[in-house]
Amino acid sequence: METSYAVFVHLLDAQNRTWGQRDNLPMKGAHPTTSWLPGEVVRDEYKIVVDATAPAGKYQIEVGMYDSGTMLRLTANDEQGTPLPSDRILLSKVRVE
Numbered sequence: 001m002e003t004s005y006a007v008f009v010h011l012l013d014a015q016n017r018t019w020g021q022r023d024n025l026p027m028k029g030a031h032p033t034t035s036w037l038p039g040e041v042v043r044d045e046y047k048i049v050v051d052a053t054a055p056a057g058k059y060q061i062e063v064g065m066y067d068s069g070t071m072l073r074l075t076a077n078d079e080q081g082t083p084l085p086s087d088r089i090l091l092s093k094v095r096v097e
Helices: none
Strands: 005-012 018-024 057-067 089-096
Touching: none
Parallel strands: none
Antiparallel strands: 005 018, 005 057, 057 089
């Protein structure tokens, strides 16, 4: 892959407001997408600091990738490879207390 993509992870409330986020090159920069091989699976963990003013409640986690040079997000696809209507993937909901 010729482009270096960054990963974003956001903690969103029901109104899509961001209450925590982390953006990094994969594996904290140790394994950029320019070094990935076809079919390679890369495990990449992110810890998100929740804004101290975030109200208690349920939040959605969203993830995606973007070109770190242009800031343009990649298209997200479903398991069959069909593009999703958004440039992100929604993961499980979490509770903030």
